[in-house]
Amino acid sequence: MVVGLLDGAFVGRKSRSTLLFHDIQVAIAGSGAEDGSTEIKNRGIPLKANLSSCHPSYPSGDQIGSCCPTPAWSELEIIDFQFPDPSSPIRIRRAAHLVDEEYKAKYEKAVAIMKELPLDHPHNFWRQADLHCIYCTSAFDQVNSTAPFKTHHSWLFFPWHRALLYFHERILGKLIGDDNFALTFWSWDHPDGMHFPTMFTEGALNNTERDAIRLPTVVDFNYNEDRGLTDGELVLDNLALMYHHMVSGAKKAELFMGCKLRSGVDGDCDGGGTIEESPHNPVHGWVGDRNNPVKEDMGAFHSAGRDPVLYAHHSNIDRMWATWQKMRNNELEFDDDEWLNSEFTFFDENLQFVRIRVRDVLNMSKLRIDYQDIGLPWLDTRPQPSVHPEIARSILKKRHDHNEGILRMPGETAEAHKLQRNGRLDKSITIRVQRPRINRTQEEKHKEEEVLFIYGIDTKRSDFVKFDVFINAVEETVLVPQSREFAGTFTNIDNSCTNPKGRVEKKKVKPHLKLGISELLEDLQAEGDDNIWVTLVSRGGTAINTTVEGIRIMYMK
Ligand code: C2O
Numbered sequence: 001m002v003v004g005l006l007d008g009a010f011v012g013r014k015s016r017s018t019l020l021f022h023d024i025q026v027a028i029a030g031s032g033a034e035d036g037s038t039e040i041k042n043r044g045i046p047l048k049a050n051l052s053s054c055h056p057s058y059p060s061g062d063q064i065g066s067c068c069p070t071p072a073w074s075e076l077e078i079i080d081f082q083f084p085d086p087s088s089p090i091r092i093r094r095a096a097h098l099v100d101e102e103y104k105a106k107y108e109k110a111v112a113i114m115k116e117l118p119l120d121h122p123h124n125f126w127r128q129a130d131l132h133c134i135y136c137t138s139a140f141d142q143v144n145s146t147a148p149f150k151t152h153h154s155w156l157f158f159p160w161h162r163a164l165l166y167f168h169e170r171i172l173g174k175l176i177g178d179d180n181f182a183l184t185f186w187s188w189d190h191p192d193g194m195h196f197p198t199m200f201t202e203g204a205l206n207n208t209e210r211d212a213i214r215l216p217t218v219v220d221f222n223y224n225e226d227r228g229l230t231d232g233e234l235v236l237d238n239l240a241l242m243y244h245h246m247v248s249g250a251k252k253a254e255l256f257m258g259c260k261l262r263s264g265v266d267g268d269c270d271g272g273g274t275i276e277e278s279p280h281n282p283v284h285g286w287v288g289d290r291n292n293p294v295k296e297d298m299g300a301f302h303s304a305g306r307d308p309v310l311y312a313h314h315s316n317i318d319r320m321w322a323t324w325q326k327m328r329n330n331e332l333e334f335d336d337d338e339w340l341n342s343e344f345t346f347f348d349e350n351l352q353f354v355r356i357r358v359r360d361v362l363n364m365s366k367l368r369i370d371y372q373d374i375g376l377p378w379l380d381t382r383p384q385p386s387v388h389p390e391i392a393r394s395i396l397k398k399r400h401d402h403n404e405g406i407l408r409m410p411g412e413t414a415e416a417h418k419l420q421r422n423g424r425l426d427k428s429i430t431i432r433v434q435r436p437r438i439n440r441t442q443e444e445k446h447k448e449e450e451v452l453f454i455y456g457i458d459t460k461r462s463d464f465v466k467f468d469v470f471i472n473a474v475e476e477t478v479l480v481p482q483s484r485e486f487a488g489t490f491t492n493i494d495n496s497c498t499n500p501k502g503r504v505e506k507k508k509v510k511p512h513l514k515l516g517i518s519e520l521l522e523d524l525q526a527e528g529d530d531n532i533w534v535t536l537v538s539r540g541g542t543a544i545n546t547t548v549e550g551i552r553i554m555y556m557k
Helices: 101-116 125-136 157-175 231-248 253-257 274-287 309-327 389-402 442-447 518-523
Strands: 004-006 009-011 057-060 063-065 091-095 343-347 353-357 369-371 417-419 429-434 449-455 465-471 486-492 513-516 531-538 550-556
Touching (some): 101 125, 157 309, 157 343, 231 518, 253 513, 429 550
Antiparallel strands (some): 429 531, 449 550, 465 486
């Protein structure tokens, strides 16, 4: 059924929300600042934490908590990171579903010892868990700023977690006297590894704060609630999503790595890369216990480190980064000193307090780490359109014609549509978005990726929120990531990266979503169209309190 006209309103089937004419306003061309698209200029100041600034944060919803280390990090002597001896053996991280009993016993023993260290020992398992809380709920401010220091939803995501794993692994090895000890990865991107890895249900590797109902099934990368899919369907959906987030949607460094977080309050940005959005976030939510306030342990940043499986989950996240680096011939992600010199501090296996910079973690072989090769089955799972593009286009064109005069507004020159109060995602929203350039050549597309920019996403940071984005969808309610119309997903897990009330009131930075769509538009045969239909679908009603300011097309070098 096509969308019709009713009293000046753009209405659809029951599932579609009403988008009123006067609620769509066109943003004036050039007013980019308010949609967060204006880049803060490179000021040469790398990000680092002010180690004297540790303060309570909001680890869980509105509840204030503290994960500040004792003794305070500001009292410790810091040394610069040194690369391991280049002739030392490479630690090969193997897939959790392929490791042998001997390895499992070794890993379990190391974690058991870690859990029994004195509580104030930096290698103690719970102190290790606190690292994730410290860096992820913004317990520290940045140097020279009241802005929080945080390591998610930006280009710090992959580097910080790589450093976390690096030190955690060496500490585990040290505790069992094995200099060659390597972590294991939960290979959720491979059909054989898509179940929860059973080794993490035994002994010290077990954790009671998990969602027992989920664990025997195949993981769901588009998880928010039970989608009623069979294991076989989930495998196909997951592989399609992997293709999308590793290949077609990840053609530029910023799309894959996350937005360019600059130092200071003004430089704040909030937009994770493809893999951080999914599978990273949904897998956290899928493992966490639904009976806990914010799905602790894995479902919330403050508690994720208490579940040993965090390290296996992140080893695979890190493996995806390493894979993506290889796929683009290890070309430097960002030739930008602010990023390269951003720094983090960790305790190493010798209890030294170490400063490590982003530039130190870019090259796996210098860190003497590698991953077992188990193949990349998602490389050839390019999604197909769910409706033949020609049929879809004729349906969509009819809808468009029916609504001529409503959506094509006088003076509409900018590419932006601004959704006001109806940008509320309690139901699905469909909006037509103009494409400033059409019929671009392959060379142009290679130089500049076409990006769907969904900005001003306003959501309560402690809510678990998820919505999917589709392009030219005829029937979005039945679409899944296996459909080429699927352009990406937004997931917010509890990460209340805010400072306690009354401490700092800074400008609220709203998250955005940038989705690379050049290849997708080719597959939908839409490269010649001067506009596309974008549909946002709240999953499981989680986006009921979420609003979106607008959607537009941009081009990314
Ligand atoms: Cu630091 Cu998986 O989150």
